[in-house]
Amino acid sequence: MQDTTFNELADLALRRTGQAFERSKAYLMEARLATICRRESFAGLDDLAHCLKQRPNPRFEQEVAAALTGKATHFFKERDTLEQVIAHALPARLKQSTNGRLRVWCAGVATGQEAWSLAIRLSELADQPLGKAHVEIVATDVSLPALQIAQSGTYGHYAVQTGLSITRLMTHFDRQDTGDWIIKPDMRETVSFKRQNLMENANMLGQFDVILCRNVLSKMAPVMAKQAVETLAGQLLPGGFIFLGQEEDIHPIQPTLKPSRDMRGAWVPVERDESAEAAA
Amino acid sequence: MKNCLIVDDSRVVRTVAGRIVQDLNFTVSEAGDGAQALQHCREAMPDAILLDWNMPVMNGIDFLRALRRETGGDKPVVVFCTNENDAEHITEAMRSGANEYIMKPFDADIVYSKFLETGLV
Numbered sequence: 001m002q003d004t005t006f007n008e009l010a011d012l013a014l015r016r017t018g019q020a021f022e023r024s025k026a027y028l029m030e031a032r033l034a035t036i037c038r039r040e041s042f043a044g045l046d047d048l049a050h051c052l053k054q055r056p057n058p059r060f061e062q063e064v065a066a067a068l069t070g071k072a073t074h075f076f077k078e079r080d081t082l083e084q085v086i087a088h089a090l091p092a093r094l095k096q097s098t099n100g101r102l103r104v105w106c107a108g109v110a111t112g113q114e115a116w117s118l119a120i121r122l123s124e125l126a127d128q129p130l131g132k133a134h135v136e137i138v139a140t141d142v143s144l145p146a147l148q149i150a151q152s153g154t155y156g157h158y159a160v161q162t163g164l165s166i167t168r169l170m171t172h173f174d175r176q177d178t179g180d181w182i183i184k185p186d187m188r189e190t191v192s193f194k195r196q197n198l199m200e201n202a203n204m205l206g207q208f209d210v211i212l213c214r215n216v217l218s219k220m221a222p223v224m225a226k227q228a229v230e231t232l233a234g235q236l237l238p239g240g241f242i243f244l245g246q247e248e249d250i251h252p253i254q255p256t257l258k259p260s261r262d263m264r265g266a267w268v269p270v271e272r273d274e275s276a277e278a279a280a
Numbered sequence: 281m282k283n284c285l286i287v288d289d290s291r292v293v294r295t296v297a298g299r300i301v302q303d304l305n306f307t308v309s310e311a312g313d314g315a316q317a318l319q320h321c322r323e324a325m326p327d328a329i330l331l332d333w334n335m336p337v338m339n340g341i342d343f344l345r346a347l348r349r350e351t352g353g354d355k356p357v358v359v360f361c362t363n364e365n366d367a368e369h370i371t372e373a374m375r376s377g378a379n380e381y382i383m384k385p386f387d388a389d390i391v392y393s394k395f396l397e398t399g400l401v
Contacts, residue, residue, distance in 0.1 A: 074393075157383060161390040165397045166370060166381040175367055 001026055005049040009033075009068070012052070016065030017142050018199050018224025032068050066143035070219060071110035075163035076117045078214060078246050084265045085210055086121050086130070089241045092263065093209040094133050096239060105208040105235060106139040107198060108216035112150025112191075113163070115139035116183060118212075119190040120172050138205055140196035151193040153183030198228035207237045215245035229256045233269040241266035282327040282400070285309045287317040287343065288361070289335040293384075297330055297361065300388045304401050314338030318346055325352045328400050330391075331378075333362035333369065341376055348377040357398045361386060 009029055010021040021029060033045060042048045052061060076082065085104075093102055106115040115137055125131030141147050149155075160169050160181045173181040196202055198216070211232050217225045232242055233256070241263050260266040284306040286297050291312075298308040309326060311317035315338040317329070329347075333340040340360065347353040357379045362369070365383040373381055380394040395401045 157385075158387070158390065161383060161386070162393045164393075166374065166394075170367065170370060170374075175365075179365070 001030065001045045005046045008049045008052070009045065009064070012061060012065050013068045014221055014224065016062060016199070017069055017197060018220040018228055019065075019069055020219065020221040020224075021068070028070075029068060032070075033064065036064060036067055063144070066141075067145070069108075069110075069141075069143055069146075070215075071143065071146050073110045073113050074159065075113045075168075077114065077163060081212075081214065081243050081246055081265055082117060082121060084263075085118070085212065085243060086125070089210050089243070089263055089266060090130055090133075090135065093240065094130055097133070097209075100132070101134045101136070102210070103136045103138065103206065103208045103237075105205060105211045105232075106137060107196070107211060107213040107232060109139040109141050109150055109193075110143070110146045111155075111159075112139060112147075112153070112193065113155075113159070114212065114214065115150065115191045115193075116153065116172075116187070117163070119187055120168055122190070123172070123187065135190075137191045138208070139191055139193050140202075140205070141193075142195065142197045144195060147193050147195055153188055154180050155182075156180050198231050199224065200231070202231050202235050205235055207240075208235055209237055209240045211236055211240070211242045213242065213244060215248055217244060218248040226256050229269075233257075236269065241268065243267070281305060281307050283307045283309060283324070284328040284330060285311060285317060285320055285326040285356075286330045287311045287314065287335070287340065288330075288332040289313055290332075293332070293361075297386075297391070300391045301328075301330065301395075303388065304392060304395060314340060314343030314346075317343050318350075321347055321350060321353065321356070326356050328395070328398075329356050329358045330361045330382075331358055333360065333364045333373075341372065344373070344376050344378060357400055359394050359398065 006023060006026055013019045013021055030045060037048055090102055109115050119137055122135055139150060157179060172184055172187050174184055175181055213232055217228055220228060236242060241260060243266055256270060257267040258270050260268045284301045286294050286308060288294050289312050294310045302308055309320060311320050313335040331340045344358055359380040359382055360373045360378050361382040363384045370381050379398045382390055382394055
């Protein structure tokens with residue numbers, strides 16, 4: 001790949017999805033765009049970049065930018081965070097709820113395993129107050145192909161065996177003739193999937209009690225990550241919590257988010273925390 | 281160090297699986313069928329057993345049922361590792377005392393994930 005190609009594609013990713021690419025990660029670009037190159041019969045990324053320049057097409061640009069986002073995930077990834085949400089964050093929000101309804105936004109879910117894992121975990125709480133509550137899970141990603149997989153709830157041999165116990169697999173999935181496994185109909189109703197670019201206004205999604213956005217912000221350029229945090233914070237209900245990836249280095253956006261004093265592992269917008277402190 | 285007994289009639293599978301579980305800090309023992317595995321368990325009960333289904337002499341499910349009747353046979357964590365990928369076989373294995381189930385083909389991530397599920401790592 002020529003340097004100009006790398007620069008053009010990196011610029012596209014930055015503009016469209018906020019994702020930052022270093023030259024050392026050029027191999028990731030090649031891997032993530034291989035499907036589009038094959039489909040469009042491009043000889044390589046130089047060809048693809050040439051096409052983007054010669055025949056500007058916003059829809060194709062968006063597809064390329066979305067394909068450049070990371071999609072590596074698996075079921076029950078970062079369980080500690082999931083358990084913190086289940087055991088503390090959602091119960092705390094439920095206590096404040098007047099109608100027993102809670103909303104969770106899983107932002108940047110790629111192929112959806114995080115959202116389904118949360119839905120599965122909630123379904124295991126039948127005897128607890130949270131199990132009786134109505135928890136709506138909205139899962140979003142910028143990539144339509146990834147969302148199609150997420151929404152289909154259909155996963156292959158390797159995906160269902162990474163992070164998912166055999167008991168959970170048998171309880172919540174049906175095996176298809178193809179050998180793939182599909183989420184059962186009763187689970188399907190618990191999650192809705194929508195396309196959302198964190199660089200864009202998300203008001204259409206409504207407000208949420210808890211927002212999970214794990215391992216997304218740390219892959220963005222700092223200025224774009226701040227913009228994404230504004231998007232997330234704009235949809236957070238007063239008293240709600242944001243959860244990021246456990247190992248995520250969010251130093252560049254720390255002026256915007258700070259650790260919650262009330263909820264381990266959660267982040268809250270700085271403005272809100274400061275006003276709460278002032279009120280106290 | 282924990283010990284894992286790998287029970288499979290394929291030497292290739294035993295070798296590949298052995299390398300994976302060694303990387304997870306297990307010592308490895310091998311058996312080529314259920315009867316050999318049962319003999320091994322009577323001499324030294326392992327912490328974990330990675331178990332194929334279809335094998336000569338004694339198959340995996342018969343071995344598992346026999347193992348669970350042995351003194352101390354309730355201790356090993358048994359992870360089936362087999363080409364039998366349908367719901368009926370999985371259900372039978374779990375009812376017979378298996379702790380987890382790997383559908384072949386497998387890789388290191390899958391073995392790690394299943395060992396994590398059962399508290400082995």
